[in-house]
Every structure is written in C-alpha cells, then in structure tokens.
Amino acid sequence: MGLAERDPEKAKAAQLIRRTSMRVDPEAIASVAGLERADAVQRIVNAPADAGRAPVSDKSDEAIKWWLGRIANQPTGLQDRMMFFWHTLIPTHRYAVGWQELVATQMNMVRENALGNFRTLLQAFMVDGAMIRYLNAQQSTGKRPNENLARELMELFTTGVGFYSEKDVKAAALAMSGWTVDKDSYAVSYDPERGYAEPVTFFGQEKVWDLSSIVDHLCDQTATASRIAGKLWYHLVGSELGDEEKATLGIWWQEQNLEIKPLVGKILMDDRFWADHYARPRTGFEYYTALANVLKLDPEKLWQAKNLGQMPWEPPNVGGWPVGSRWLNPDSLLRRSEVIFSVDYKQVPGALSASVDEILDRCGLWVIxxxxxAAINSVDGKEEGIGAEGVLNLKWRLALSSPEFQLQ
Amino acid sequence: MSQISQPNEPGDIHGERPDPTAQMPAPGVSAQPPPPSNPAAPTTPPPPAHRDSTAVMPQPGMIPAGPSDRTDAMNSQALADQAAHYQASSECFDCDGHGNGYGELAYGTAMDDKARAEARARVQKVPRRRFLKGAAAVGTLGYGVFRGSGAGDKSLISSQSPFASKVVDVSGTNPAVSTANVVTQNVETVVTDFIEVANELLVPAPVEQRVLVLIELAGGNDGPSMIVPYGDGAYYDARPNTAVEAESVLPIDSQVGLAPGLAAIANRQIATVEGVGPVEGVLSHFEMAERWERGDLTGAAGERSGFLARLADRVNTGGSSVSGLSVAGHTPRFYNSESPTLSLNHPSQLRVLTNDDWIYPLYRSAVRGFGGGPMAATMSESWDRLFDIGDSISGNIGEMDGDSAMIQQGRQLGRQLFMAAELIKADIGIKVIHAQLGGFDTHEGHRGRHNQLMETLGAAINGFMGMLDAAGLGNRALVATSSEFGRRLKQNGSGLDHGAASSMLLAGPIVPGRHGDPSPLTDLDRNGNLKTTISFDRYLATLAEEWLGIESGSVLANGPKGIGLF
Structure with missing residues (x-):
C-alpha cells in the first residue's frame, strides 16, 4: 500500500501541524512549510502564548465552545494540543464537578500552564476546585480521609502502579485532607481544622507532610517523569516508546526541571516523529476538531463531539478515554460517517466547486x-447519471472517511 | 382493555364493590368481555389468546356460575367447612423430586374420583419449569388453585386481586382468603386453565440465544411508585400527596401492585426484584450512576471498564460482529470492551449501511477500496463488520411506525427499543443491550411525572416484547431495569429527594411474581431512605449468571451471588 507525498515540503509541514495542534488547514500548514526541521520546531514550540481565557459562567458549554473557537483560529495551536493532552491525562467530569464555574476556571488554569512546568501544573491541579470536587477531596478530613484523590494522584497522574503501597495512599490521603471549595465564591482554601498536621510515613519518610510536599515528592520520582514523558511521546508520535528509552527520556526531563517546552521540542526533533505517517488513530475529539477545522463547523454543534465518543470534560471515568485502535472500531466508523453525511456541503464555502486536489489540500492530506x-477518483457518477455536485458531495465524504483523515 | 385495571367490573364475581349500573345478565355471570355463548358449558373454555393483553389468563366468563359464587350468601361456618374440605383434599406435586418447586392442587367437592385422577394426570404432564411458572403466573393474577413454592410462593394468594374470588388458598397461611374466598368451583376448569397458562408462558431460549436488555431509569427511580406497597399504611403516611392511590394500583398481591401507568404490561410475564440498592451508598447521581455502570458496589473496586462491556466481552465467544449494543447513544457502560459494540441514537444512523439511494451504495463500495498504511487494515476490518451488520438488517429498520403506541407513548424509549428489537431480529450476535429513559429525578411534581414515566416504560416494553413475539423471539430477551438509586420515603413538598434502595422490574421469559426482599417502610436508614436488602451487584450477578450464563466472578468484583430468578 503505497503512501505517496503529494508535495514533500507540505507533507512534512502537515505532519508537524497535525500532531502539534488541533488544526489541519492550509494556512496552518503554510506557516511552517519549507522551514528547516529545527526552525519549524522552534516556531511551533516558542509561539507566543494565547492570552485568551474561557468565559467563567454557570454554563460550561460556553467555555468549551469558546475553546473550539480558539482551536480554529490560533496561529500555531501547540497550546491547544497540550491543553487537550493534559485534560486527557488528568480529566474531570463537569457533571460530577457540579458547579460549572469551576470547569471554566480549570480550563483556564490548564491553558495557562499547558506549556509551563509539569510540577507547577500538577500542584495547581491538586488545589483546583473542579478536581477537589471531582475526586471527593471536599469530603476528605483528617478524621475521615477520602483516599480517592491521593490514589489517583499516584496511580494515574504521577508514578503509576508499582511504585507506592496502600500505606502510602493512606498517608497521602491524610496529608492532603482539609482542602475545600467555597460554595458561594468557589474559592479553594485549606482549613487546618479539617486537615491533618501529624506526622505520617510516606515513601518511607516519617514527618509532617502536606499536599504540596506530597506532590513535590511524587514529581521527584523518575517513574513520574518517565511515565508522563512516555505518554506525551505516544500522543505526539503515535508509537509506544520502549521502557528503557522512557526511563532515559524521564531522567533527561528531570534534568530540565520538568519544563514542558523542552520535552516537546526534544520529541519533535526525533527522527521517529517524522518517520511514520498516520501512526495512531485520531481520537473522537481530534477527529471532530479536524472536521470542524476543515468544514468550518459551527461550535454550536459541539454535541457532535459527544456522538463521536469524546466530549471534553465528560470522560468515561477518571482514567480518561481509551487510546489506540478502538477509535477505528465499527462504532467509531459508523459515528464518523454519520457526521460526515449530516454536513450540508453546499454551506461549506467553495466545497462544491473544488477539485480533488483542492479537497485534499483543505483536508491537510499531503500524504495519501x-x-x-483511486477510491476517491473512482466515483464519477456517469453510470448513475449523477451530476457534478452530487459527485463532489461524495468525494468530500470519502476524503473525510479515508484512513488518512482518520489517523494522526 | 386490561382486566387488571378494571377491578370493579361486573365480572368481579366476588362482588365486594358491585357496580349498580352494570347490566348483569345473571348473578355471577360475566358481562364483559363478551359472555361465553353457552355459560352452562364452562368446562371447555376457548384457549386464551397468548399474550393478548386481555387474555393471558382465562376470562371471567369461564368460571361457572353457581350458588356459591356469591359469598354473601354463605355463612362463615359453611365457608370454614369448605375451606377444611379443600385443605383435606389437596395434593402436592413435587415436580423435581427434591421438594423444590411443587404445586398444590385442591380438589373440588364437585369432582369425582375419575375426574380427579384425570386432572392429576394432566397436571403431572406439565414440565417442571412450566409448572412453576404457571403456578406463579396464575398466582400473580390472583387466580388458581396452585401454590408454587420458591419464587412464586408469595405471589399466589391475593385477596385484593379482582380475581381473588377465584383463588382457593390451600396453603392455610392466609386466613382472610381461605375463609372469605373459598368457593366451589369446577376444578376441572381451573386445571385446564392452569395448563393453558403454564404452556403458554415463555420458557427461556437456550443460553447462547439469550439477550439482556438493561433499561437505565436515569435520575433515580422511586421503587414504591413503580411497585406500589398499597397494603402498607406507612407508605400513605409518608406521602400524603405523592403516593399512588390504592384504588388505581394493579395488584400483584395483597401488599403490592404495579403502578397504573404499567397497565400495558400488567398481563405480560413480569417480575419484580425489590430492595435492590447500594451498600454504603451516597446521594450523588454521578457517583451512583458510575458505580452501577462499572458494577462496582462501593466504588472501591477501581474498575475502569463498564459492567456491560465486560459482559459483552464474555458473551462474545463466537467472534460476532457486535455483541453489545447501546440504543441510548454512547454510554460509559460499554467503555473499554474488547468485543465490538455499537451505539446508536436513532435508526436513521444505520442508513449509511442500509440505504440504497445512489450515494450510499457508491460510498460503501468506494470505502472498501481505501488504502492508507498499516492502520488502514484495522479500519478495513471494521468496515467489513459494519457491512456484515448492514447486510443482516432488513431495509425497513428506518421505518418506525410513528403512530404506534410504542413510539407515541413509549417516546424516546420506544424508539430505542424499536432499534433493539430490529437488531435482535437481525441476529448478528448482539447479546447485551443498554437503553435509557431519563426524567426520574422527581424533586417536584412527582406523582404526575412518575405516572407519565411509567406509561412510557410500559408502552415501550410492551411494544418491544410484541415485536419479538411477532418474530417468534419472545423467549430470547430479558428486559431488566436499573437506576442509580431510589428516592426518599418521606415526601418533600410535591417531590421526593434522593434515596437508596429501589425496586427493579423484569419482563420476559421469567418466573412471574415478586422476588427479592422488600425494604421495610418502617425501618429506614439514617437519611430516611429505604434500606438495601439485595445489594445491586447481586442483582447484576443474577442477570449475568442466571440469565446469560456468565460466571459472576468473571464480570463483578468478589463474585456476588445471584438471587435465584431462573
């Protein structure tokens, strides 16, 4: 099965944009086309941060729609890509959070820290109002500690299983207790009356621990750096890094003080980032944002992300969404084709006068x-007596259904 | 018309509340449904039309008119004498030879030895499973002379049932019935009717053909509003203006009955499981819904996949195209399944696979030609599976009858179950189905809203079972409800707050009657909520193990025991 580059420079640029933003459009691709690898990577990594912030209201839909708007218009989009990555790694569910203002507040916190320092980001997450409510920290007191947040902090957000004991979970739950969210101001604060200021033994050290020192200690573990770096590698490159290489990358990242930009830059400079096209499936939200970008979908159609199985801030559970080939299972394909068929291509500017080349350009398909x-070109409608517009309708749907468009 | 919903119709030969305006041709002879052409020859009743809403059980007119039909004409001594006689001449049938599951046949005085022997011989020919079901079904309807032990036991004798007068209590455990309702009957008729009922009841299909349809009643369904404890004063004390009126309840026995909204399925094969709920529950929708989704009783098992996902994996031994189906769109219940599952919101979503307007066939043909690197092969397999499904579905799946009661009254659930029935008929290996009806979070206006929801539920289930019956597949599907929690016993204004234990409803080839253990209304938990008597993971284990044949421990933490429904 021969994958062919329609234009070598555009092919490289498309790969870089596809994997470092939530966009695929010609403008974004043109912005890095023809640059040397290092220059292109620098441009992506060091693009000025977007100062825009989601509106904080009791309708979290509005915040998510605001984000969709930014995704379509940001000059580079690495900030959006990383915001999505962090959300999938450390998810909260907006209905479980309850107070919707907290959702937008968390979005803005992640947006601000998406390309900053992992330690800072994680510290902020642990005292984030939405997270506190999502993982039952609100109810956790020194007298009756709730282990949920402490457990997930270790199992999902830092080292992963195998590096801590149940005793560590209990100790961390005690040390992290006492944080609450005010129901009127949504301010997060620590209440010493509800906390636990006695010594506990955590990772073999008996002393008075608190939330911040627990997070710090976990961030100091190489297991944390390796695990998070490995996850980012898969997210950006699309293939799994071997255990040894993960460890090496983790140690290197620790030396960078867990700064996020250098880690992204290192991954983007790796040959493997550039080698394999279409290494992993687009997840539901990635597919939806790519589609929205190509077809200029109205953010009001956000519900389609739900139909595609990945509504932001509605994860199936605290472990986030699955990754891998399940995004290409029959259910995903049916859902994706349904959205593709629901689009009125007459409403998409220029869609029904485009050539096949223009369709591919607009879909960011520089490698096909x-x-x-041949499949796209095979439909000419002559036998069926279909007019030119009908044929183009079908060509668009085929391009957007193709493996090339469904993969990263 | 459902007979059960018409407790005071003239055919009620017990005559406790006679309708003065009714035109009764003769005392004790039913005027409606149409009287038999020859009331004097009631021993050869027409066979009941199976599963017709008016005819699962024999017609009132089949019961012969006789001097004892009117109990007010009898003095209490005569009743007691007669009761003693029935007791003395009852006979036990031990159907499995182990004392489990038996029926008891009481012989009428009018029966001679020969007729008695014939009746016995005929009853003995009824297979055990059907015997039990028949006994329980007859009992549920408050009609018959059979006492089924085990699951059916509780439900047999019903003094409140409109058919109570036809009940002969041979158990001696219900004095009210045995003294007031013992009537002289032609037992031959009852035996005939019993055998009809027993033989017409659905017996489950072989396990590999069975389908589980779990309907999530989202928002927290109040158990006592669905399976109404109309015989318990505590219920009415707690709910001055949110209770279901006793007069409107469709009795199951003297204690509980179905909500009137469920009239559409009242004469179907249905069962209840009462007292189902959490252990150390919380009052958060999200938390409790998630525990049910994952089959995680306390939320501590750390499951990352849905309970139905694990079931879908385990039942898919033949590598079917799709073993799990959600007709309520994407659901966490199927998250992380290995086996392919399908999620639909509307039948029109299948048109990509089935529609023959020009663009769809061309699309289907072209996508089969896609290339695109190593991962494209995975996609290609998925397309093939989809096209297999498309080939198996009849082209009319998009053609719901919008005027049918299933869609008109069954609303979104009716649409969902329509899709479910069509896909079961397509026989593509679907064994686990998730459907959802929302709106149960009735903090306000509980009575009216809940009644409406019950009508929706009843119409949708009735339509679903009817579709399967018409296709000869009625014995394949078990419909079972779930809900994240029940609601508080004591009302709050016009509504009910979040609660704990609730009742579950099942329909399909099941032993009809009451199961589980009702939560006491006078012994509540510290929040004033109904206490759990059956932890919800045991309920799920019952569905997995006893219905689908999937070992509980392979899909649920700690392998909880089923409750013995099948």
Missing part, C-alpha cells in the same frame, strides 16, 4: 495512498 486516491 494510491488506493485511497
């Missing part, structure tokens, strides 16, 4: 297999 291209 002979078979897919």
């Amino acid at each position: 297999s002979d078979e897919t291209l």
Whole structure:
C-alpha cells in the first residue's frame, strides 16, 4: 500500500501541524512549510502564548465552545494540543464537578500552564476546585480521609502502579485532607481544622507532610517523569516508546526541571516523529476538531463531539478515554460517517466547486495512498447519471472517511 | 382493555364493590368481555389468546356460575367447612423430586374420583419449569388453585386481586382468603386453565440465544411508585400527596401492585426484584450512576471498564460482529470492551449501511477500496463488520411506525427499543443491550411525572416484547431495569429527594411474581431512605449468571451471588 507525498515540503509541514495542534488547514500548514526541521520546531514550540481565557459562567458549554473557537483560529495551536493532552491525562467530569464555574476556571488554569512546568501544573491541579470536587477531596478530613484523590494522584497522574503501597495512599490521603471549595465564591482554601498536621510515613519518610510536599515528592520520582514523558511521546508520535528509552527520556526531563517546552521540542526533533505517517488513530475529539477545522463547523454543534465518543470534560471515568485502535472500531466508523453525511456541503464555502486536489489540500492530506486516491477518483457518477455536485458531495465524504483523515 | 385495571367490573364475581349500573345478565355471570355463548358449558373454555393483553389468563366468563359464587350468601361456618374440605383434599406435586418447586392442587367437592385422577394426570404432564411458572403466573393474577413454592410462593394468594374470588388458598397461611374466598368451583376448569397458562408462558431460549436488555431509569427511580406497597399504611403516611392511590394500583398481591401507568404490561410475564440498592451508598447521581455502570458496589473496586462491556466481552465467544449494543447513544457502560459494540441514537444512523439511494451504495463500495498504511487494515476490518451488520438488517429498520403506541407513548424509549428489537431480529450476535429513559429525578411534581414515566416504560416494553413475539423471539430477551438509586420515603413538598434502595422490574421469559426482599417502610436508614436488602451487584450477578450464563466472578468484583430468578 503505497503512501505517496503529494508535495514533500507540505507533507512534512502537515505532519508537524497535525500532531502539534488541533488544526489541519492550509494556512496552518503554510506557516511552517519549507522551514528547516529545527526552525519549524522552534516556531511551533516558542509561539507566543494565547492570552485568551474561557468565559467563567454557570454554563460550561460556553467555555468549551469558546475553546473550539480558539482551536480554529490560533496561529500555531501547540497550546491547544497540550491543553487537550493534559485534560486527557488528568480529566474531570463537569457533571460530577457540579458547579460549572469551576470547569471554566480549570480550563483556564490548564491553558495557562499547558506549556509551563509539569510540577507547577500538577500542584495547581491538586488545589483546583473542579478536581477537589471531582475526586471527593471536599469530603476528605483528617478524621475521615477520602483516599480517592491521593490514589489517583499516584496511580494515574504521577508514578503509576508499582511504585507506592496502600500505606502510602493512606498517608497521602491524610496529608492532603482539609482542602475545600467555597460554595458561594468557589474559592479553594485549606482549613487546618479539617486537615491533618501529624506526622505520617510516606515513601518511607516519617514527618509532617502536606499536599504540596506530597506532590513535590511524587514529581521527584523518575517513574513520574518517565511515565508522563512516555505518554506525551505516544500522543505526539503515535508509537509506544520502549521502557528503557522512557526511563532515559524521564531522567533527561528531570534534568530540565520538568519544563514542558523542552520535552516537546526534544520529541519533535526525533527522527521517529517524522518517520511514520498516520501512526495512531485520531481520537473522537481530534477527529471532530479536524472536521470542524476543515468544514468550518459551527461550535454550536459541539454535541457532535459527544456522538463521536469524546466530549471534553465528560470522560468515561477518571482514567480518561481509551487510546489506540478502538477509535477505528465499527462504532467509531459508523459515528464518523454519520457526521460526515449530516454536513450540508453546499454551506461549506467553495466545497462544491473544488477539485480533488483542492479537497485534499483543505483536508491537510499531503500524504495519501494510491488506493485511497483511486477510491476517491473512482466515483464519477456517469453510470448513475449523477451530476457534478452530487459527485463532489461524495468525494468530500470519502476524503473525510479515508484512513488518512482518520489517523494522526 | 386490561382486566387488571378494571377491578370493579361486573365480572368481579366476588362482588365486594358491585357496580349498580352494570347490566348483569345473571348473578355471577360475566358481562364483559363478551359472555361465553353457552355459560352452562364452562368446562371447555376457548384457549386464551397468548399474550393478548386481555387474555393471558382465562376470562371471567369461564368460571361457572353457581350458588356459591356469591359469598354473601354463605355463612362463615359453611365457608370454614369448605375451606377444611379443600385443605383435606389437596395434593402436592413435587415436580423435581427434591421438594423444590411443587404445586398444590385442591380438589373440588364437585369432582369425582375419575375426574380427579384425570386432572392429576394432566397436571403431572406439565414440565417442571412450566409448572412453576404457571403456578406463579396464575398466582400473580390472583387466580388458581396452585401454590408454587420458591419464587412464586408469595405471589399466589391475593385477596385484593379482582380475581381473588377465584383463588382457593390451600396453603392455610392466609386466613382472610381461605375463609372469605373459598368457593366451589369446577376444578376441572381451573386445571385446564392452569395448563393453558403454564404452556403458554415463555420458557427461556437456550443460553447462547439469550439477550439482556438493561433499561437505565436515569435520575433515580422511586421503587414504591413503580411497585406500589398499597397494603402498607406507612407508605400513605409518608406521602400524603405523592403516593399512588390504592384504588388505581394493579395488584400483584395483597401488599403490592404495579403502578397504573404499567397497565400495558400488567398481563405480560413480569417480575419484580425489590430492595435492590447500594451498600454504603451516597446521594450523588454521578457517583451512583458510575458505580452501577462499572458494577462496582462501593466504588472501591477501581474498575475502569463498564459492567456491560465486560459482559459483552464474555458473551462474545463466537467472534460476532457486535455483541453489545447501546440504543441510548454512547454510554460509559460499554467503555473499554474488547468485543465490538455499537451505539446508536436513532435508526436513521444505520442508513449509511442500509440505504440504497445512489450515494450510499457508491460510498460503501468506494470505502472498501481505501488504502492508507498499516492502520488502514484495522479500519478495513471494521468496515467489513459494519457491512456484515448492514447486510443482516432488513431495509425497513428506518421505518418506525410513528403512530404506534410504542413510539407515541413509549417516546424516546420506544424508539430505542424499536432499534433493539430490529437488531435482535437481525441476529448478528448482539447479546447485551443498554437503553435509557431519563426524567426520574422527581424533586417536584412527582406523582404526575412518575405516572407519565411509567406509561412510557410500559408502552415501550410492551411494544418491544410484541415485536419479538411477532418474530417468534419472545423467549430470547430479558428486559431488566436499573437506576442509580431510589428516592426518599418521606415526601418533600410535591417531590421526593434522593434515596437508596429501589425496586427493579423484569419482563420476559421469567418466573412471574415478586422476588427479592422488600425494604421495610418502617425501618429506614439514617437519611430516611429505604434500606438495601439485595445489594445491586447481586442483582447484576443474577442477570449475568442466571440469565446469560456468565460466571459472576468473571464480570463483578468478589463474585456476588445471584438471587435465584431462573
């Protein structure tokens, strides 16, 4: 199955944009086309941060729609890509959070820290109002500690299983207790009356621990740096890094003081980032944002992300969404084709006068297999007596259904 | 018309509340449904039309008119004498030879030895499973002379049932019935009717053909509003203006009955499981819904996949195209399944696979030609599976009858179960189905809203079972409800707050009657909520193990025991 580059420079640029933003459009691709690898990477990594912030209201839909708008318009989009990555790694569910103002507040916190320092980001997450409510920290007191947040902090957000004991979970739950969210101001504060200021033994050290020192200690573990770096590698490159390489990358990242930009830059400079096209499936939200970007979908159609199985701030559980080939299972394909068929291509500017090349350009498909291209070209409607517009309708749907468009 | 919903119709030969305006042709002879052409020959009743809403049980007119039909004409001594006689001449049938599951047949005085022997011989020919079901069904309807032990036991004798007068209590455990309702009957008729009922009841299909349809009643369904404890004063004390009126309840026995909204399924094969709920529950929708989704009783098992996902994996031994189906769109219940699952909101979503307007066939043909690197092969397999499904579905799946009661009254749930029935008929290996009806979070206006929801539920289930019956597949599907929690016993204004234990409803080839253990209304938990008598993971284990044949421990933490429904 021959994948062919329609234009080598655009092919590289498309790969970089596709994997470092939530966009695929020609403008974004043109912005890095023709640059040397190092220059292109620098441009992506060091793009000025977006100062825009989601509106904080009791309707978290509005905040998420605001984000969709930014995704379509930001000059580079690495900030959006990383915001999505952190949300999938450390998710909260907006209905479980309850107070919707907290959702937008968390979005803005993640947006601000998406390319900053991992330690800072994680510290902020642990005293984030939405997280406190999502993982039952609100109810956790020194007298009756709730282990939920402490457990997930270790199992999902830092070292992963195998590096801590149940005793560590209990100790951390005590040390992290006492944080609450005010129901009127939504301010997060620590109440010493509800906390626990006695010594506990955590990772073999008996002393008075608190939330901040627990998070710090976990961030100091190489297991944390390796695990998070490995996850980012998969997210950006699309293939799994071996255990040894993960460890090496983790140690290197620790030396960078867990700064996020250098880690991203290092991954983008790796040959493997550039080698394999279409290494992993687009997840539901990635597919939806790519589609929205190409077709200029109205953010009001956000519910379609739900139909595609990945509504932000509505994860199936605290472990986040699954990754991998399940995004290409029959259910995903049916849902994706349904959205593709629901679009009125007459309403998409220029869509029904485009050539196949223009369709591919607009979809960011600068690398395409002979078979897919042949399949798209195979429909001419002559036998069926279909007019030119009908044929183009079908060509668009095929391009957007193609493996090339469904993969990262 | 459902007979159960018409407790005071003239056919009620017990005559406790006679309708003065009714035109009764003769005392004790039913005027409606149409009287038999020859009331004098009631021993050869027409066979009941199976599953017709008016005819699962024999018609009132089949009961012969006789001097004892009117109990007010009998003095209490005569009743007691007669009761003693029935007791003395009852006979036990030990159907499995182990004392489990038996029926008891009481012989009428009018029966001679020969007729008695014939009746016995005929009853003995009824297979055990059907015997039990028949006994329980007859009992549920308050009609018959059979006492089924075990699951059916509680439900047999009903003094409140409109058919109570036809009950002969041979158990001696219900004095009210045995003295007031013992009537002389032609037992031959009852035996005939019993055998009809027993033989017409659905017996489960072989386990590999069975389908579980779990309907999530989202928002927290109040148990006592669905399975109404109309015989318990505590219920009415706690709910001055949110209770279901006793007169409108469709009795199951003298204690509980179905909500009037469920009239559409009252004469179907249905069962209740009462007292189902959490252990150390909380009052958060999200938390409790998630525990049910994952089959995680306390939320501490750390499950990351849905309970139905694990079931879908375990039942898919033949590598079917799709073993799990959500007809309520994407649901966490199927998250992280290995086996392919499908999620739909509307049948029109299948048109990509089934529609023959020009663009769809061309699309289907073209996507089969896609290339695109190593991962494209995975996609190609998925397309093939989808096209297999499309080939198996009849082209009319998009053509719901919008005027049918299933859609009109069944609303969104009716649409969902329509899709479910069509896909079961397509026979593509679907064994686990998730549906959802929302709106149960009735903090205000509980009575009216809940009644409406029950009508929706009843119409949707009735339509679903009817579709399967018509296709000869009625014995394959078990419909079972779930809900994140019940609601508080004591009302709050016009509504009910979040609670704990609730009742579950099942429909399909099941032993009809009451199961589980009702939560006492006078012994509440510290929040004033109904206490759990059956932890919800045991309920799920029952569905997994006893219905689908999937070992509980392979899909639920700690392998909880089922409650013995099948």
